[in-house]
Amino acid sequence: MGAIDVTVALLLISNVIILRAFAVAGPKVIIVGAGMSGISAAKTLSDAGIKDILILEATDRIGGRMRKASFAGLKVEVGANWVEGVNGLEMNPIWEMANKLHLRQFISDFRNISSNTYKDNGGVYLRSEVDKVIEEADKVKSYGEKLSKSLPLGGHEDISILASQRLKDHVPSTALEMVVDYFNYDYEFAEPPRVTSLQNTVPLPTFANFGKEAYFVADQRGFESLVYDLAAQFLRTAKNSSIVDPRLLLGKIVREIRHATSGVTVATEDGSFYNADYVIVSVSIGVLQSKLIKFKPDLPRWKKLAICQFGMSVYTKIFLKFPHRFWPDGEWTQHFLYASERRGYYPVWQHFEKQNPGANVLLVTVTDEESRRIEQQPDSQTKAEAMEVLRNMFGKHIPEATDVLVPKWWSDRFFKGSFSNWPLGVNQYEYDQMRAPIGRVYFTGEHTSKHYNGYVHGAYLAGIDLANMMIKCIKYKTYLTHGIQLANGSEYLNTPGGDSSMFRRLIFLPT
Numbered sequence: 192m193g194a195i196d197v198t199v200a201l202l203l204i205s206n207v208i209i210l211r212a213f214a215v216a217g218p219k220v221i222i223v224g225a226g227m228s229g230i231s232a233a234k235t236l237s238d239a240g241i242k243d244i245l246i247l248e249a250t251d252r253i254g255g256r257m258r259k260a261s262f263a264g265l266k267v268e269v270g271a272n273w274v275e276g277v278n279g280l281e282m283n284p285i286w287e288m289a290n291k292l293h294l295r296q297f298i299s300d301f302r303n304i305s306s307n308t309y310k311d312n313g314g315v316y317l318r319s320e321v322d323k324v325i326e327e328a329d330k331v332k333s334y335g336e337k338l339s340k341s342l343p344l345g346g347h348e349d350i351s352i353l354a355s356q357r358l359k360d361h362v363p364s365t366a367l368e369m370v371v372d373y374f375n376y377d378y379e380f381a382e383p384p385r386v387t388s389l390q391n392t393v394p395l396p397t398f399a400n401f402g403k404e405a406y407f408v409a410d411q412r413g414f415e416s417l418v419y420d421l422a423a424q425f426l427r428t429a430k431n432s433s434i435v436d437p438r439l440l441l442g443k444i445v446r447e448i449r450h451a452t453s454g455v456t457v458a459t460e461d462g463s464f465y466n467a468d469y470v471i472v473s474v475s476i477g478v479l480q481s482k483l484i485k486f487k488p489d490l491p492r493w494k495k496l497a498i499c500q501f502g503m504s505v506y507t508k509i510f511l512k513f514p515h516r517f518w519p520d521g522e523w524t525q526h527f528l529y530a531s532e533r534r535g536y537y538p539v540w541q542h543f544e545k546q547n548p549g550a551n552v553l554l555v556t557v558t559d560e561e562s563r564r565i566e567q568q569p570d571s572q573t574k575a576e577a578m579e580v581l582r583n584m585f586g587k588h589i590p591e592a593t594d595v596l597v598p599k600w601w602s603d604r605f606f607k608g609s610f611s612n613w614p615l616g617v618n619q620y621e622y623d624q625m626r627a628p629i630g631r632v633y634f635t636g637e638h639t640s641k642h643y644n645g646y647v648h649g650a651y652l653a654g655i656d657l658a659n660m661m662i663k664c665i666k667y668k669t670y671l672t673h674g675i676q677l678a679n680g681s682e683y684l685n686t687p688g689g690d691s692s693m694f695r696r697l698i699f700l701p702t
């Protein structure tokens with residue numbers, strides 16, 4: 192399968208039936224997007240013998256939100272950086288993959304953060320003062336966990352994390368309380384506790400199942416090398432390891448997906464058309480919300496509502512290069528906090544002296560509204576703001592940063608944010624609607640992971656689950672739908688152990 196002649200395509204697009212006449216035997220599957228979930232879905236199909244696949248990726252690389260960049264002589268991660276959820280009851284598959292490749296990774300130990308919390312008017316807080324605030328926050332969190340577990344499963348009584356704090360009569364309000372609160376929640380979900388669902392995030396399945404530890408990847412090959420390694424297991428590569436398989440097309444921006452009971456046609460921005468039996472859409476929930484891709488016929492209203500209700504947060508990692516180090520070095524100093532009265536103002540900092548001694552690089556993370564604000568201003572302004580904060584922490588005589596890197600995930604039309612966050616107001620049923628296929632159009636991506644939305648392992652597992660579901664449908668010549676009453680021929684589908692409990696009804700395709 193490949194690009195078909197544009198004139199023929201224009202003729203064919205008006206008649207999907209004719210298009211099908213050009214098809215060769217066997218299911219063909221187009222995968223939109225070559226991030227972790229798209230590649231993991233494609234590999235699962237390939238392993239099951241479905242080799243007639245075509246991956247259409249908008250950018251000039253694979254990996255999506257796992258992306259390294261060159262900065263100050265280093266390779267830094269502008270997207271995913273941590274293997275989150277390690278050393279628990281279950282094995283995080285990403286941890287296994289990272290170890291197989293011997294990625295350089297460092298445990299992130301935040302225990303000493305209370306010795307490294309800075310006031311916005313200079314100096315650090317007393318350790319005992321910060322410990323007291325952390326202890327109080329931990330008590331409120333434990334209360335939230337108990338409350339969350341007591342809520343009815345349907346989600347109709349879900350509350351926000353902030354509401355649980357209010358119930359415990361503890362709403363962070365001082366600069367110190369706010370930065371600890373930010374560190375506990377916004378630093379993980381990239382949205383504030385007022386937005387985030389208690390029931391679906393506390394406790395978080397990632398840490399409950401895979402373990403509480405997180406490992407920071409600092410490897411010149413990049414975290415993205417996991418995706419390349421996965422791709423190389425089923426796509427042809429050249430001697431220099433670059434992927435040369437014609438089933439992966441880069442720079443292909445999908446703008447339209449036509450779907451019917453007879454097949455699908457995918458149109459790209461450069462005027463090409465591709466036809467197949469099925470399409471898997473692995474773009475982010477932010478891209479789905481942005482309508483970059485038009486569906487014809489349009490997605491049903493219930494599906495669009497579910498997509499629009501879910502959260503796409505913004506998490507921005509700002510890197511700054513300095514001529515020399517002026518921050519404390521040594522064990523336990525890697526992470527430090529800045530407690531501003533303006534919640535979320537350049538709050539969480541990190542140095543790389545352990546990973547890259549002498550690199551003289553700092554990383555500061557901002558999220559949500561601050562991220563959106565920063566994306567809209569010149570990087571020089573962002574650097575000036577960060578410098579002012581650093582001078583508040585370390586004094587007037589620190590050197591000026593010589594370089595700054597500000598990734599812009601929110602403005603990028605192929606991402607529209609960093610990762611999904613489960614907002615208050617979306618129950619399990621609506622979440623399932625967001626993930627549900629529409630006829631021959633299937634959806635994957637981190638935002639469709641049953642337990643691990645927002646994470647690399649969520650993207651990986653969602654791709655596998657979705658592909659397995661599709662394989663079943665192909666095998667039984669069926670397709671799945673959700674949320675609508677079907678005509679004759681509908682029945683129930685049970686897939687024990689699978690992730691398709693949401694898909695209640697099954698309809699037979701006309702053959």
Ligand SMILES: Cc1cc2nc3c(=O)[nH]c(=O)nc-3n(C[C@H](O)[C@H](O)[C@H](O)COP(=O)(O)OP(=O)(O)OC[C@H]3O[C@@H](n4cnc5c(N)ncnc54)[C@H](O)[C@@H]3O)c2cc1C
Binds near residue numbers: 227445446609
């Ligand atoms: C700043 C940041 C920090 C993060 N930190 C962590 C972390 O520490 N640990 C962790 O586990 N997770 C982290 N994540 C989340 C993690 O990166 C994602 O959950 C995961 O990589 C998503 O993979 P995906 O395949 O679902 O989506 P993506 O990686 O977004 O893949 C989708 C692909 O679709 C392509 N695409 C989009 N539109 C089109 C179109 N119209 N046509 C064709 N192709 C298209 C995109 O270019 C992209 O390659 C972070 C993410 C970001 C951005």
